[in-house]
Amino acid sequence: MNEPEKIDPRELSPLALAFVGDSVLELLVRQRLVEHHRLSAGKLNAEKVKYVSARAQFREEQLLEPLFTEDELAVFKRGRNASKASVAKHASPEEYRASTGFECLLGWLYLNGRLSRVQELFETLWQSFDPNEK
Template sequence: MDKQPEKIDPRELSPLALAFVGDSVLELLVRQRLVEHHRLSPGRLNAEKVKYVSARAQFREEKLLEPLFTEEELAVFKRGRNATKASVSKHASPEEYRTSTGFECLLGWLYLRGELPRVQALFEALWQDFDPNAPA
């Protein structure tokens, strides 16, 4: 029987690997909330989802949530923000892109550490206070 490879501690993962996971965490939470509360066609669901998961939206979400971050969470966010690769989205400024990557990094880090109640608490705060239709 093959032995499972040793599990990597989230603190050892690169910020971009954490962001890779965090992107999916946020997208799944948004998709779940949309289908639980709205009877929309798949195309409309996708259009609504994008209002929450785009780099520009994540930039605004992070600014809203940053005062709630612990010192350790803020350090993880900054590590992700500062590690962003050179390429940027054509729909976001470099600052928006870096910030959204930092936010995704934090979500991925929390998720991989098993801190699902904290992920849920941040998402609830986001869902209550973020207006996806407000001008950027």
């Protein structure tokens, strides 16, 4: 069976980019947690949620937005403005839309091979974000 032609990331919907970006952030957080903490799987998951929930991603995006390039800001806004059929149980519509935009940006960077930029934003997030702050 022939592999289908690869789709250019610029042609993907914002929600497809967010689908990838959600996994990118979750993997980075999981990796960081297991590299630096000896916790049970349940406790690791509880810590992870503090970084990957819609509310946390909203706060993370606000922290990082001043660092976005013009192109990155455009991708974020495209994701934020994408229509979604549902909203998160524990986040406002504003928080949910911004978290989708943030995931969209991470997916776009990842699919464009800009892994060093993903890592740069993640390092800033990890050093500056307090997951226990409300």
